Amino acid sequence: xxxxxxxxxxxxxxxxxxxxxxxxxxxxxxxxxxxxxxxxxxxxxxxxxxxxxxxxxxxxxxxxxxxxxxxxxxxxxxxxxxxxxxxxxxxxxxxxxxxxxxxxxxxxxxxxxxxxxxxxxxxxxxxxxxxxxxxxxxxxxxxxxxxxxxxxxxxxxxxxxxxxxxxxxxxxxxxxxxxxxxxxxxxxxxxxxxxxxxxxxxxxxxxxxxxxxxxxxxxxxxxxxxxxxxxxxxxxxxxxxxxxxxxxxxxxxxxxxxxxxxxxxxxxxxxxxxxxxxxxxxxxxxxxxxxxxxxxxxxxxxxxx
Amino acid sequence: xxxxxxxxxxxxxxxxxxxxxxxxxxxxxxxxxxxxxxxxxxxxxxxxxxxxxxxxxxxxxxxxxxxxxxxxxxxxxxxxxxxxxxxxxxxxxxxxxxxxxxxxxxxxxxxxxxxxxxxxxxxxxxxxxxxxxxxxxxxxxxxxxxxxxxxxxxxxxxxxxxxxxxxxxxxxxxxxxxxxxxxxxxxxxxxxxxxxxxxxxxxxxxxxxxxxxxxxxxxxxxxxxxxxxxxxxxxxxxxxxxxxxxxxxxxxxxxxxxxxxxxxxxxxxxxxxxxxxxxxxxxxxxxxxxxxxxxxxxxxxxxxx
Numbered sequence: 155x156x157x158x159x160x161x162x163x164x165x166x167x168x169x170x171x172x173x174x175x176x177x178x179x180x181x182x183x184x185x186x187x188x189x190x191x192x193x194x195x196x197x198x199x200x201x202x203x204x205x206x207x208x209x210x211x212x213x214x215x216x217x218x219x220x221x222x223x224x225x226x227x228x229x230x231x232x233x234x235x236x237x238x239x240x241x242x243x244x245x246x247x248x249x250x251x252x253x254x255x256x257x258x259x260x261x262x263x264x265x266x267x268x269x270x271x272x273x274x275x276x277x278x279x280x281x282x283x284x285x286x287x288x289x290x291x292x293x294x295x296x297x298x299x300x301x302x303x304x305x306x307x308x309x310x311x312x313x314x315x316x317x318x319x320x321x322x323x324x325x326x327x328x329x330x331x332x333x334x335x336x337x338x339x340x341x342x343x344x345x346x347x348x349x350x351x352x353x354x355x356x357x358x359x360x361x362x363x364x365x366x367x368x369x370x371x372x373x374x375x376x377x378x379x380x381x382x383x384x385x386x387x388x389x390x391x392x393x394x395x396x397x398x399x400x401x402x403x404x405x406x407x408x409x410x411x412x413x414x415x416x417x418x419x420x421x422x423x424x425x426x427x428x429x430x431x432x433x434x435x436x437x438x439x440x441x442x443x444x445x446x447x448x449x450x451x452x453x454x455x456x457x458x459x
Numbered sequence: 460x461x462x463x464x465x466x467x468x469x470x471x472x473x474x475x476x477x478x479x480x481x482x483x484x485x486x487x488x489x490x491x492x493x494x495x496x497x498x499x500x501x502x503x504x505x506x507x508x509x510x511x512x513x514x515x516x517x518x519x520x521x522x523x524x525x526x527x528x529x530x531x532x533x534x535x536x537x538x539x540x541x542x543x544x545x546x547x548x549x550x551x552x553x554x555x556x557x558x559x560x561x562x563x564x565x566x567x568x569x570x571x572x573x574x575x576x577x578x579x580x581x582x583x584x585x586x587x588x589x590x591x592x593x594x595x596x597x598x599x600x601x602x603x604x605x606x607x608x609x610x611x612x613x614x615x616x617x618x619x620x621x622x623x624x625x626x627x628x629x630x631x632x633x634x635x636x637x638x639x640x641x642x643x644x645x646x647x648x649x650x651x652x653x654x655x656x657x658x659x660x661x662x663x664x665x666x667x668x669x670x671x672x673x674x675x676x677x678x679x680x681x682x683x684x685x686x687x688x689x690x691x692x693x694x695x696x697x698x699x700x701x702x703x704x705x706x707x708x709x710x711x712x713x714x715x716x717x718x719x720x721x722x723x724x725x726x727x728x729x730x731x732x733x734x735x736x737x738x739x740x741x742x743x744x745x746x747x748x749x750x751x752x753x754x755x756x757x758x759x760x761x762x763x764x
Contacts, residue, residue: 190639267681311641324685334495335685336616336642342682347674347700354703356681363682369652376572376661377647377668378683380629380640395652398659 159304161297161454167410168451170444171301174408178384179308185406189309193383195375195396196302198316198323198340200389201412202331204283204293205428206421208243211318213290214277216243218261226260235260247427259360262319263343267356274325288458291330297452298387298412302331310385315375316340317367317392321358339378341366367392372399387412390429397434401441409443411435416449419459464609466602466759472715473756475749476606479713483689484613490711494614498688500680500701501607503621503628503645505694506717507636509588509598510733511726513548516623518595519582521548523566531565540565552732564665567624568648572661579630593763596635602757603692603717607636615690620680621645622672622697626663644683646671672697677704689713695734702739706746714748716740721754724764 162168178187199205219229219238229235234253237246247253262270283293302312312333314323320340327333344359366374372395375383385408386393386400397409411434414423424431438445448455467473483492504510524534524543534540539558542551552558567575588598607617617638619628625645632638649664671679677700680688690713691698691705702714716739719728729736743750753760 190633193641320682321685328495336498336683338685345678345681347677347704354677354700354707356678356704372652372659373650373661376650377625378641380626380643395659399652399661402659 159297159300161300161452163451163453165451167444167446171304171408171410174385174406175305175308178406187384187405190311191381191384192305192308192310193313193379193381194305194310194385195313195315195379195383195387195400196298197388197390197393197396198314198318199428200414201387201393202294202298202314203290204295204420205389206414206423206426207284209318209428210281210290210293211322213281214274214322215257215261216246217277217281218273219257222261255362258319259343262322263358263360265358266350267321267345267358270321270358271325274322278326286456288456291326292458293456294330295412295452296454296457299331299457301387302333305385306332311337313337313339313375313379313383315366315371315396317365317370319343320366339366339374341370369395371396375399384408386410388434389414390431391433392429394434394437397441397443398437401443409438409441411438411443411445413445413447415447416452416455418449419455420448422449464602464605466605466757468756468758470756472749472751476609476713476715479690479711480610480613483711492689492710495616496686496689497610497613497615498618498684498686499610499615499690500618500620500684500688500692500705501603502693502695502698502701503619503623504733505719506692506698507599507603507619508595509600509725510694511719511728511731512589514623514733515586515595515598516627518586519579519627520562520566521551522582522586523578524562527566560667563624564648567627568663568665570663571655572626572650572663575626575663576630579627583631591761593761596631597763598761599635600717600757601759601762604636604762606692607638610690611637616642618642618644618680618684618688620671620676620701622670622675624648625671644671644679646675674700676701680704691715692717693739694719695736696738697734699739699742702746702748703742706748714743714746716743716748716750718750718752720752721757721760723754724760725753727754 159168177185196202199209216238223229223239234246234249278291281290314333318340320342323340324335324338327338342363344361344363346357346359382403383400386397387410389412401407401409414421464473482490501507504514521543528534528544539551539554583596586595619638623645625647628645629640629643632643647668649666649668651662651664687708688705691702692715694717706712706714719726
């Protein structure tokens with residue numbers, strides 16, 4: 155057998171990937187796609203790295219609230235901040251989207267873009283996953299890293315299309331995934347260019363610009379990339395429309411869903427506090443999308459295992 | 460002398476470009492920049508192609524209004540459409556930004572992204588510049604095409620950062636400039652993903668998402684590219700902030716302004732109906748930006764001359 159994608163077990167999922175790449179890169183082939191059009195889009199949370207028990211960015215938000223609390227005495231009694239400071243994250247999130255937006259804006263806006271990048275880098279240098287005690291950047295899926303490399307070695311351009319914050323991912327996506335900042339797409343807030351003490355800066359404003367999830371994902375793909383991908387990789391219903399859009403093109407395409415089936419080496423869930431995999435799983439059959447079972451299809455999940 | 464950049468006369472401007480590229484690409488050099496960080500941003504109208512007597516996209520808007528008029532009998536008496544249909548473009552634009560937005564939305568929204576791309580391609584295949592009777596895609600500056608190639612051959616990644624519509628430029632930017640859709644940044648309207656007769660489409664909505672001019676340019680650069688360019692090329696005060704942001708980085712950088720000084724081979728103006736070059740010219744001295752005079756520095760302006 156092949157030594158390509160070594161962390162993938164031989165089986166239907168791996169074979170589907172190899173067949174697809176062979177099909178679009180071999181010349182002459184009726185399904186040949188020129189290199190420039192070989193666009194592959196990847197969801198991030200739960201597809202490229204662990205999202206359980208909650209998004210890494212949520213851990214970041216809560217840590218930042220605690221770090222900033224001394225400058226905000228009012229947070230001690232003000233929802234949802236007070237719940238975060240008491241360590242009651244369920245209560246903090248009980249306020250729904252409104253509470254979440256408040257927490258995000260309090261921690262993601264008000265500084266310059268350069269300052270925010272530094273904050274993210276500093277935090278990721280030490281913050282650890284609560285169960286494994288590994289750095290979050292070590293909680294990336296080894297088979298997906300191999301897949302990214304494999305696609306790029308066949309002249310695919312790899313993009314992240316995530317509901318997570320665009321500037322939260324960019325400071326480390328190149329080092330960890332080999333994906334440069336300009337190929338990272340995510341949710342975003344508004345910014346303003348201004349001069350501060352004679353130096354131009356870009357200031358982050360507490361107002362949503364774009365929410366890159368569900369219907370937002372194909373819209374973002376068109377907006378940022380400007381052409382339809384031929385391969386899309388996701389793990390939840392938040393990726394459904396991205397998979398639909400990608401695989402509705404006229405040529406060959408690949409849709410793939412990573413399913414969290416391994417409670418021993420990772421976590422076993424279709425539905426978590428972060429989202430669920432229902433409709434995309436139902437559609438996967440009629441659409442011919444590949445469903446990867448982490449337990450069955452991956453012989454290694456994390457590089458350190 | 461060198462055969463690089465053959466349409467550029469030997470002189471200060473050409474030398475400044477060659478020196479800058481040598482400085483950031485030679486290893487070891489204190490100013491060395493790794494390939495991934497060699498980001499170059501180009502304004503489009505008036506910098507890469509002709510913007511006189513008005514933006515090409517404005518010609519497109521007026522032609523589309525005339526083409527769509529039979530389906531809109533109300534336009535015969537309704538401003539600003541009636542003025543366009545009478546051929547009185549000054550009167551049409553007298554309504555200022557509000558009138559312009561109305562004209563743009565009536566011609567750029569309501570269709571799917573694929574349909575809009577087809578409309579733009581069809582129009583550009585035949586639409587001609589009123590003075591030269593050349594296709595608009597032949598009204599691109601040969602020295603700038605050479606510069607784009609030269610930078611790319613030294614591992615620069617070239618981007619367009621234009622006030623023009625992002626989806627108006629993408630259908631032809633790769634063919635004409637060698638710049639792929641995902642490296643074209645411009646002004647944009649909102650879109651919505653939906654299913655039409657069981658087929659996913661992206662529908663263009665009549666609402667502004669992002670205006671990519673002046674202060675918007677550095678904000679867009681950070682938003683779409685996520686890192687600071689090391690070279691910026693513009694021709695008007697709409698590019699001032701992009702030049703400021705690019706050249707305020709900590710390493711070596713190049714800011715360059717194309718000045719329209721050739722009334723014989725192109726058009727001679729600092730100020731036109733489309734914009735003006737005043738503040739950027741003033742700042743160019745203290746900032747050390749290169750000012751290119753088209754008459755003095757370019758021995759050829761258009762490939763067909």
